[in-house]
Amino acid sequence: MESQRYKNCLREIRERANDVVDEQTGVHIKREDWLKLKLHIVSENNFPTAAGLASSAAGFACLVYTLAQLMGVNERYQGELSAIARLGSGSACRSLDGGFVKWDMGQKEDGADSIAVQIANETHWKDLVIFIAVVSSRQKEVSSTSGMQETVQTSPFLHFRAKDVVPKRIKEMEDAVARHDFSSFARITCADSNQFHATCLDTSPPIFYLNDTSKRLIGLVERWNTQEGSPQAAYTFDAGPNAVLFTTESNSSLLLQRLLFQFPPAPGVVLSSYVVGDLKTLELAGIKSLKDLASLEPPKELAEPKIPLRTPGELAYIICTRPGRGAFLLKDLGSSLIDSTSGLPFSK
Amino acid sequence: MESQRYKNCLREIRERANDVVDEQTGVHIKREDWLKLKLHIVSENNFPTAAGLASSAAGFACLVYTLAQLMGVNERYQGELSAIARLGSGSACRSLDGGFVKWDMGQKEDGADSIAVQIANETHWKDLVIFIAVVSSRQKEVSSTSGMQETVQTSPFLHFRAKDVVPKRIKEMEDAVARHDFSSFARITCADSNQFHATCLDTSPPIFYLNDTSKRLIGLVERWNTQEGSPQAAYTFDAGPNAVLFTTESNSSLLLQRLLFQFPPAPGVVLSSYVVGDLKTLELAGIKSLKDLASLEPPKELAEPKIPLRTPGELAYIICTRPGRGAFLLKDLGSSLIDSTSGLPFSK
Numbered sequence: 282m283e284s285q286r287y288k289n290c291l292r293e294i295r296e297r298a299n300d301v302v303d304e305q306t307g308v309h310i311k312r313e314d315w316l317k318l319k320l321h322i323v324s325e326n327n328f329p330t331a332a333g334l335a336s337s338a339a340g341f342a343c344l345v346y347t348l349a350q351l352m353g354v355n356e357r358y359q360g361e362l363s364a365i366a367r368l369g370s371g372s373a374c375r376s377l378d379g380g381f382v383k384w385d386m387g388q389k390e391d392g393a394d395s396i397a398v399q400i401a402n403e404t405h406w407k408d409l410v411i412f413i414a415v416v417s418s419r420q421k422e423v424s425s426t427s428g429m430q431e432t433v434q435t436s437p438f439l440h441f442r443a444k445d446v447v448p449k450r451i452k453e454m455e456d457a458v459a460r461h462d463f464s465s466f467a468r469i470t471c472a473d474s475n476q477f478h479a480t481c482l483d484t485s486p487p488i489f490y491l492n493d494t495s496k497r498l499i500g501l502v503e504r505w506n507t508q509e510g511s512p513q514a515a516y517t518f519d520a521g522p523n524a525v526l527f528t529t530e531s532n533s534s535l536l537l538q539r540l541l542f543q544f545p546p547a548p549g550v551v552l553s554s555y556v557v558g559d560l561k562t563l564e565l566a567g568i569k570s571l572k573d574l575a576s577l578e579p580p581k582e583l584a585e586p587k588i589p590l591r592t593p594g595e596l597a598y599i600i601c602t603r604p605g606r607g608a609f610l611l612k613d614l615g616s617s618l619i620d621s622t623s624g625l626p627f628s629k
Numbered sequence: 630m631e632s633q634r635y636k637n638c639l640r641e642i643r644e645r646a647n648d649v650v651d652e653q654t655g656v657h658i659k660r661e662d663w664l665k666l667k668l669h670i671v672s673e674n675n676f677p678t679a680a681g682l683a684s685s686a687a688g689f690a691c692l693v694y695t696l697a698q699l700m701g702v703n704e705r706y707q708g709e710l711s712a713i714a715r716l717g718s719g720s721a722c723r724s725l726d727g728g729f730v731k732w733d734m735g736q737k738e739d740g741a742d743s744i745a746v747q748i749a750n751e752t753h754w755k756d757l758v759i760f761i762a763v764v765s766s767r768q769k770e771v772s773s774t775s776g777m778q779e780t781v782q783t784s785p786f787l788h789f790r791a792k793d794v795v796p797k798r799i800k801e802m803e804d805a806v807a808r809h810d811f812s813s814f815a816r817i818t819c820a821d822s823n824q825f826h827a828t829c830l831d832t833s834p835p836i837f838y839l840n841d842t843s844k845r846l847i848g849l850v851e852r853w854n855t856q857e858g859s860p861q862a863a864y865t866f867d868a869g870p871n872a873v874l875f876t877t878e879s880n881s882s883l884l885l886q887r888l889l890f891q892f893p894p895a896p897g898v899v900l901s902s903y904v905v906g907d908l909k910t911l912e913l914a915g916i917k918s919l920k921d922l923a924s925l926e927p928p929k930e931l932a933e934p935k936i937p938l939r940t941p942g943e944l945a946y947i948i949c950t951r952p953g954r955g956a957f958l959l960k961d962l963g964s965s966l967i968d969s970t971s972g973l974p975f976s977k
C-alpha cells in the first residue's frame with residue numbers, strides 16, 4: 282500500500298471526525314482528539330492481490346468505511362465516502378456499496394464530485410451468477426494506476442471512448458440492470474471490456490492485461506453465445522488476465538461444466554481447492570470428484586475439431602459467487618483481528 | 630484462393646486486353662481472342678502463407694501483373710492495376726510496386742479509385758533494415774477478410790480511427806519517409822500497428838491476431854527504445870502474430886542479437902534454417918554457429934531481473950531483408966514454372 286494514498290484517506294476522514302462515545306465501555310473521544318490519536322490497523326484479505334481483481338479497491342473501501350465508523354463520520358451528501366476512497370485507489374469508490382454501483386465521473390477539476398452511487402442492491406437480481414476464473418501466473422507487469430495515466434496521455438481512442446461511447450453504454454447498462462435484461466447486460470459487458478483493453482493496447486507503449494488464457498476464456502463464452510444465437514454468458518476483465526464471468530441461474534451449471542471441461546486443474550490439484558466459494562453450482566453440475574471432471578462431455582459448440590480442447594493448469598482456481606453486499610461492521614469481537622486488551626494483532 | 634476473387638481479376642484484365650505479338654515466336658493474339666483462350670497458371674511462393682504476412686496480397690499482385698503483361702494491358706491512369714489487384718485481396722493493391730507505397734482509400738462507392746501509388750522506390754532509404762519474426766504456431770483462426778468486415782460493422786473505434794487518426798498519420802509517415810526520419814517512422818509504425826489491433830479487439834466478437842509471443846516481441850522493442858530514450862527499432866503486425874521489425878543499418882546487428890538472445894531456436898533447429906534471407910547482418914552480429922548464440926550477453930535493458938529472459942522455440946525462423954522491388958518479369962525461360970512446349974507445369 283503506497284503510504285501517500287493511505288495518508289490521503291486518513292486525513293480526509295479525520296477532518297470529518299465527530300465526538301464518539303463507545304456504547305460498551307463508555308469511553309468518550311472528542312472530535313479534536315482523533316487528530317492526535319494513533320491507530321493500529323490490521324487488514325486481512327481472502328482475494329487474490331495485485332492480480333487485476335480490484336483487491337486494492339476492496340482494501341481502501343474497507344479502510345475508509347472502517348475509519349468512518351470508528352470516528353463517527355456521517356456523509357454530508359450521498360457518495361462522500363466513495364470520493365474519499367477514490368483517493369486511495371480510483372476504483373475503490375465503487376467498492377463501498379454492494380449490488381450494482383455506478384461511478385459518476387463528475388465535473389469538478391479536483392474530482393470531489395467523482396463519486397459512486399448504488400443503483401440497485403445485492404438482492405435486486407437474484408438470477409445472476411458470477412464465476413471468477415483466476416489465471417495461473419505471476420503478478421501483472423504494469424500497475425493499473427500508472428497504466429491508466431499513460432493511456433490518458435497517449436491513446437487517441439481514450440477521449441473518443443470517454444465522450445462518445447461510455448455515457449451511452451452506462452445508460453443502456455442501468456436500463457438492463459433495472460429490467461434484469463441479461464442479453465443486453467451481457468452484450469454491453471463484453472463489448473466494454475474489450476474496448477477498455479483496446480484502449481490499453483492503443484497506449485504508447487502498449488499495455489497488455491489479457492494473455493492467451495484470457496483469450497481462450499473469451500473464446501469459450503463467444504463460441505457458446507454464437508452457437509445459441511444469444512448471450513448465455515458474459516465476460517469482463519479488469520487490469521489483469523483473470524476473467525469475471527456472468528450467467529443466469531438456469532445456465533450456471535452449463536457454464537461451470539464448460540469451464541471445467543476446457544480448463545481442468547493441473548495434475549495434483551484437488552477439486553476442493555480448484556472450485557471455491559458458493560459450491561451449489563458445482564453440485565448442480567453433478568461434479569463431486571476429479572473423476573466426474575474427467576468424464577465431462579465436450580460442449581456441442583466444440584464439435585469443430587480444430588479448436589484446441591483442454592488446457593489443464595491454465596487456471597489457478599475458480600471462485601463461484603453472486604452479487605454481494607458492501608462494506609459492513611462485524612459486531613462480534615470474535616471476528617476482530619486485534620486483541621482489544623493489548624491493541625495488537627492476534628498472533629496466528 | 631477463392632474462385633470468385635480470382636475470376637474478378639481475370640475479368641478486369643481481359644476487358645483491358647490488347648493485340649499482342651510475341652517477339653520471339655511471332656505469334657499474334659488479337660484482343661478479342663483473350664476472351665476465348667484458356668490459361669494455365671502455376672504459382673510458387675517462398676513466403677509463409679495464411680500467417681498474416683500478406684502472402685495472398687503478394688499472390689494476387691503477381692497474378693494481376695503477370696496477366697497484364699501477357700495480355701498487353703497498359704494502365705490508363707496510375708494505379709489502375711492496383712485497383713484490379715484489390716479485387717483479389719484488399720492489400721494486394723499495395724504489393725505491385727516496390728519500396729514505399731501509399732494506399733489511397735478513394736471516394737467512389739464502387740472503390741474504383743481506391744488505388745495504391747508508390748511514394749518512394751526501394752533505393753530511396755538504403756539505411757532501413759527489416760527482420761520478419763515468424764512465430765511458431767498453427768494457422769491463424771480468423772481469415773483477415775471476414776475479420777475486417779466484422780470490424781467495420783461492430784467496432785465503435787473503427788470510424789473514428791479512419792476519419793480522425795489515419796489521415797493525419799499517413800501525412801506524417803509520408804513526411805518521415807521523405808526525410809529518412811527513423812524516429813518518426815518508428816513511432817508512427819508502432820502506434821498504428823497497436824491501434825489496428827486495438828480496433829480488432831473492439832470488434833464483436835473480438836478478433837485477436839497478437840499472441841503472447843507477439844507481446845514479448847513488442848516488449849523487446851519497447852524496452853530497448855525506453856532504455857535508449859529514442860526509437861532504435863519499430864514493430865508492426867498485420868493479421869497474424871508474426872512481427873515485421875524495422876531498424877537502421879547501424880542498429881541492425883544489435884536488434885538481431887536481441888532477437889536471438891531472447892528467442893533462441895528450439896533444440897535441434899540449425900542456425901541456417903533459423904535465420905534466413907540476407908545473412909549480412911548475422912555476420913555483422915558475429916554469429917557463426919549455435920555456440921555463438923549460447924554465449925550472447927543479455928542486452929543492458931534486461932538487467933531488471935524480473936523479466937523472463939529466454940524462450941526457446943517461440944519463433945519458427947527469422948527472415949532478414951530490406952525494402953524490395955515490386956513485381957517484375959523474369960525474362961529467362963530457365964525460371965519459368967511452365968514447360969513452354971507442353972504448356973504444363975514442370976514436374977518437380
